[in-house]
Amino acid sequence: MNELSQKIQEGMGRSRYQARTVSITHLAEVQGAVAQLVRRGLVNEQLYKKWHFYLDTNKNLPEAKTIIIVAMPAPLTRVRFKYNGIDYSADIPPDYCAKNVKESRAEEVLDNVLKASGYKIAKAHLALKTLAARSGLAEYGRNNITYVSGMGSLCMLVAFYTDWPCEEDNWQESKMMEACENCSLCLEDCPTGSISTDRFLIRAENCLGSLQEMNPDSPYWVKLQPDWHNALVGCMRCQFACPVDKSYLNKIEAGPSFSEEETNLILNKMPWERLSPETRQRLEFFGGIYPFLARNLGALIEKQSKITHR
Numbered sequence: 001m002n003e004l005s006q007k008i009q010e011g012m013g014r015s016r017y018q019a020r021t022v023s024i025t026h027l028a029e030v031q032g033a034v035a036q037l038v039r040r041g042l043v044n045e046q047l048y049k050k051w052h053f054y055l056d057t058n059k060n061l062p063e064a065k066t067i068i069i070v071a072m073p074a075p076l077t078r079v080r081f082k083y084n085g086i087d088y089s090a091d092i093p094p095d096y097c098a099k100n101v102k103e104s105r106a107e108e109v110l111d112n113v114l115k116a117s118g119y120k121i122a123k124a125h126l127a128l129k130t131l132a133a134r135s136g137l138a139e140y141g142r143n144n145i146t147y148v149s150g151m152g153s154l155c156m157l158v159a160f161y162t163d164w165p166c167e168e169d170n171w172q173e174s175k176m177m178e179a180c181e182n183c184s185l186c187l188e189d190c191p192t193g194s195i196s197t198d199r200f201l202i203r204a205e206n207c208l209g210s211l212q213e214m215n216p217d218s219p220y221w222v223k224l225q226p227d228w229h230n231a232l233v234g235c236m237r238c239q240f241a242c243p244v245d246k247s248y249l250n251k252i253e254a255g256p257s258f259s260e261e262e263t264n265l266i267l268n269k270m271p272w273e274r275l276s277p278e279t280r281q282r283l284e285f286f287g288g289i290y291p292f293l294a295r296n297l298g299a300l301i302e303k304q305s306k307i308t309h310r
């Protein structure tokens with residue numbers, strides 16, 4: 001391993017991050033992976049529109065020679081809301097909390113090593129799961145979620161372009177975890193039947209995670225099933241069921257708490273700009289989920305109230 005590669009690994013390792021490099025010559029293949037799904041009719045039009053930006057060329061750093069993909073541990077975060085005198089808690093999956101802070105830490109490592117040596121760095125907007133799997137950083141689960149050694153699926157991914165020449169091209173075929181060979185727990189626990197045995201790709205157009213991100217209002221067939229809700233945003237059912245994630249799911253970080261008054265404002269969809277700066281600051285911890293928060297929180301409160309009154 002050359003000196004710069006070693007310094008990157010050491011810097012990432014200090015935050016328990018892991019990084020891999022692939023040559024920029026694979027950029028078309030990363031972008032093509034999404035285009036291929038579109039061509040084969042395996043993603044619907046709405047998802048295609050959402051993912052279309054992956055097909056953009058490398059505008060941020062056209063002279064890039066290397067893509068660096070980084071995995072960052074991201075445990076579940078538990079947020080508390082007070083409503084009608086009762087404390088409700090809700091979990092937020094990885095990928096939503098303090099994303100910018102974690103990504104900045106990765107960028108800082110690259111700045112300290114590569115920028116300090118005269119190379120440029122730019123954030124890469126790519127299909128991160130594809131890149132993680134094709135670089136050997138991660139393996140796929142049957143649920144199409146990427147699992148990183150030492151983190152399970154409780155991690156976030158970020159990628160960067162750099163004009164540093166690629167010392168180690170880790171490009172390879174993506175793999176499914178060995179643990180999935182004789183296991184179907186995620187498939188059995190998926191409420192929407194999105195995971196199947198007849199194809200590797202999940203039916204993302206039915207997956208609660210994708211649906212919640214695409215529609216401010218849930219489709220009627222999701223509304224009919226309030227028991228399906230299990231997280232403040234997205235869905236964690238297939239990860240909760242996964243034996244590989246067992247030890248990583250035990251670690252839950254405490255997130256912000258919201259008073260009775262704040263919870264009422266959220267549930268009543270108070271416009272963002274009319275919330276107090278303090279409330280907005282705590283909500284910003286979850287990234288841009290405010291447009292979906294009233295719907296998801298309302299459903300979770302309803303579900304937990306039913307359980308309490310049984």
Ligand code: SF4
Pocket residue numbers: 141142143177179180181183184185186187238241242243244
């Ligand atoms: S639950 Fe089983 S089949 Fe599904 S991702 Fe985990 S190990 Fe693989």
Ligand code: SF4
Pocket residue numbers: 143189190191192193194195202206207208209235236237238239
């Ligand atoms: S996130 Fe939820 S809906 Fe999507 S595949 Fe996993 S269990 Fe099914």
